[in-house]
Amino acid sequence: MTRVPDAAPPGAGPPDDTLMHDAPTDGGGAGDGQLDSAEAALVRTAAELAAGARGPAAGWDRNGALPDSVRKDMAAAGLLGADLPRRYGGADLGPAALGEVAAHLGGVCSALRGLLTVQGMVAAALARWGTREQRADWLPRLASGELTAGFAATEQAAGSALGAVETRIDDTGDGADIEVSGRKKWITFGAVADVFLVLGKSRGKPAAVLVEADRTGVRREPVTGQLGMRAARIAHVTFDAVRVPRRHLVAPPGLGLSHVAATALDHGRFTVAWGCVGMAEACVADAATHAATRTQGGVPLADHQLVRSLLARCAVDTAGARELARRAAEFRAPGLGRGVTETIVAKYAAAAAAASVSRDTVQILGSAGCERDSRPGRHFRDAKVMEIIEGAQHVSELHIADRLLRQFGAPAAATGTRYSGEPA
Numbered sequence: 041m042t043r044v045p046d047a048a049p050p051g052a053g054p055p056d057d058t059l060m061h062d063a064p065t066d067g068g069g070a071g072d073g074q075l076d077s078a079e080a081a082l083v084r085t086a087a088e089l090a091a092g093a094r095g096p097a098a099g100w101d102r103n104g105a106l107p108d109s110v111r112k113d114m115a116a117a118g119l120l121g122a123d124l125p126r127r128y129g130g131a132d133l134g135p136a137a138l139g140e141v142a143a144h145l146g147g148v149c150s151a152l153r154g155l156l157t158v159q160g161m162v163a164a165a166l167a168r169w170g171t172r173e174q175r176a177d178w179l180p181r182l183a184s185g186e187l188t189a190g191f192a193a194t195e196q197a198a199g200s201a202l203g204a205v206e207t208r209i210d211d212t213g214d215g216a217d218i219e220v221s222g223r224k225k226w227i228t229f230g231a232v233a234d235v236f237l238v239l240g241k242s243r244g245k246p247a248a249v250l251v252e253a254d255r256t257g258v259r260r261e262p263v264t265g266q267l268g269m270r271a272a273r274i275a276h277v278t279f280d281a282v283r284v285p286r287r288h289l290v291a292p293p294g295l296g297l298s299h300v301a302a303t304a305l306d307h308g309r310f311t312v313a314w315g316c317v318g319m320a321e322a323c324v325a326d327a328a329t330h331a332a333t334r335t336q337g338g339v340p341l342a343d344h345q346l347v348r349s350l351l352a353r354c355a356v357d358t359a360g361a362r363e364l365a366r367r368a369a370e371f372r373a374p375g376l377g378r379g380v381t382e383t384i385v386a387k388y389a390a391a392a393a394a395a396s397v398s399r400d401t402v403q404i405l406g407s408a409g410c411e412r413d414s415r416p417g418r419h420f421r422d423a424k425v426m427e428i429i430e431g432a433q434h435v436s437e438l439h440i441a442d443r444l445l446r447q448f449g450a451p452a453a454a455t456g457t458r459y460s461g462e463p464a
Contacts, residue, residue: 079137085117086141090148097149098413100271104264106151108232114155115185119145121163122183128167128175129183135369135379139314143365146315147322150422151271153315155188157308158228162189162237164307165248165300168376169291178235178250190233191304192224192251192277200435202297207240207279209247209293218242218286220251220279230275231262237290238279239301246296250288257282268418268425306380309387309430310372313365316390316426319419320358323394323401326416327351330405341404350404354397361386361393381443388436394423 075083093110100106114120123138124130133141138160146153163182166174181187198204207222222240227233236251236258251258257280266274291300328351334341341347368386371379398420402409409416427433 075134075137075140078131079133082118082122082131082133083137083140083144086119086144089113089117089119090144090152093148093152097152097271098415098418100149100151101418102270102412104270105273106149106155106271110152111155111188111232112185114152119156120159120183120185121179123160124163124167124179124183128179130163130179135310135372136366138311139317139365139369142311142314143318143321145318147318149271150269150315150319150419150425151273153311153318154228154269154272157311157315158191159189160311161191161304161308162235165237165304166290168303169248169295169300171287173287174250174290187234188229188232190227190230190236190253190277191308192227192230192236192279193239193301193304194225194227195223196225200432202239202301203246205239205241205246207238209238209240209242209249209289211242212283216286217283218249218289220249220282220284223276223278225276226263227275227277228269229273230277231260231273236277237300237304239296241296242289242293245293246298246301247293248290248296248300249284250290251279251282251284255282255284268422303376305430306383310368310383312426312430313361313368313383313387313390316387316394316423317358317362317365319394319423319426320354320361320390320397323397323416323419324351324354324358327354327397327401327404330408347404350400354400357393358397361390364389381439384431384436384439387430388433388440391423391426391433394419394426398423 100110118131119141121129122131122141123133123135126132142153142156145156159182163179166178166182170178178187182189193202193205195205195207197206205222207220207224210219210221212219220238220240222238224230224236224238227236230236234253236253238249238251240247240249253260259278259280261276261278263274263276264270290296331342331347331351332340364382364386368379368382371382373379398416401416402414402420405414405416408414409420411417431439
C-alpha cells in the first residue's frame with residue numbers, strides 16, 4: 041500500500057522535488073488553487089480512504105461491485121455531496137478541493153470516483169434548479185449517504201445527443217401525479233440507487249423528474265463484464281408507467297435538458313476530469329517505479345532511451361492535464377454556471393491523458409501490466425470509458441472549436457454546434 045503523506049498525489053512517490061505536482065497546502069482560497077484548513081483536512085481524508093482502497097480495488101473490479109460498506113465509508117467521511125452548502129449537510133467544498141478529492145479516488149478506483157461523481161451530479165442539479173422544498177427534502181439525504189442517486193439520462197438512441205430521449209413524462213389526469221415510461225441505459229450505480237433523476241419529455245419538452253427506485257414499475261438490469269467501470273454497479277433501468285407526485289418534477293418542462301441535465305453533466309465532467317488526472321498520475325508512478333527497479337539482461341529498464349521517452353511523454357501529458365483541471369477549478373470558483381467551457385477542455389485533455397498514459401504504462405510494465413489485477417491495466421480499460429462518458433471526445437472537440445471560432449469572429453450560423461447538455 042502506498043504511504044500517503046498528508047494530501048499526496050494518488051499513487052505518489054516522494055512529496056518533494058516532484059515533477060508531477062505539489063501537494064495541496066493550507067491557506068489561500070479555492071479560487072487560487074489553495075485550500076483552507078477544512079478543505080485540506082477533507083482532501084487528506086479522501087487520500088487516506090483511497091490509500092486503504094488500494095489493495096481491495098482490484099477485487100472490487102474483478103467481482104463487479106463496490107461493496108455497500110465502502111459506500112457507507114464514503115458517506116461517513118463526508119465525501120458525498122461535499123461541495124453542497126453546510127445547511128444541507130455538505131462541507132461547502134470549493135472546486136479546487138473537490139478536484140483533489142476526485143483525483144485521489146480516481147487514482148485508485150474509478151468506481152469510487154464514480155460514486156462521488158453521480159451523487160454530486162444529482163445534488164448539483166437539485167441545488168441549482170430544485171424548489172426550496174425539494175432542496176430541503178433531498179439534499180441532506182444525499183449528502184449523508186442515506187440515499188444513493190442515479191442519473192438516468194442515456195438511452196439506446198440517445199447517448200451524446202440527449203435531446204433525442206424518448207422517455208415520456210405524462211400527466212395522469214388527476215393533477216396530482218405524473219407517469220414516467222422509458223428505458224435508460226448505462227446508469228452508474230443504477231443497480232443500487234435509491235432515487236433516479238430521470239431525463240425525459242413532457243408534451244414534447246425536455247423535463248427532469250425524481251423517481252424513487254422502490255416505486256412500482258421500476259425494473260433494473262445489472263450490467264456485468266463491460267469494458268470498464270466494472271465495480272460501479274452499472275445497470276439498465278426500465279420505468280414502466282411509474283407514477284410519482286407532480287412535485288417531483290425538477291424545474292418546469294422545457295428546462296430539463298438545457299438547465300437541469302446541463303448542470304448535472306457539467307458537474308460530472310469536472311469530477312471525471314480530475315479523476316482522470318488521478319488515473320494518469322497513478323500510472324506515471326507505477327511506470328516510473330517499474331522502470332527504476334526492473335532489470336532486463338542485466339541492464340536497468342530505465343537505461344533504455346525509448347523507455348525514458350515514454351516516461352517523459354507520460355509525465356508531460358499528465359502534468360498538462362492537471363494544469364487544465366486546475367484552471368477549470370479557478371474558473372468555477374466564482375459560483376454556479378462558471379467555467380463550463382474550461383471544464384470541457386479539462387475533461388477532454390485529462391481523459392486523453394488517462395488513456396495514453398495508461399496505455400504506455402502497460403507497455404512499460406509488459407506482462408506485469410497485463411496481469412489480472414494490474415492497476416495500470418484496470419486504468420487502461422477505465423480510461424477508454426472516460427473518453428466516452430460526460431461528453432465523448434469528438435463531441436468535445438466540436439464544442440471547443442465552436443467557442444474558438446466565435447472568439448475570432450465567425451458568424452453564429454457558421455458554427456452552430458450545440459454540445460449535448462450545454463447550458464442555454
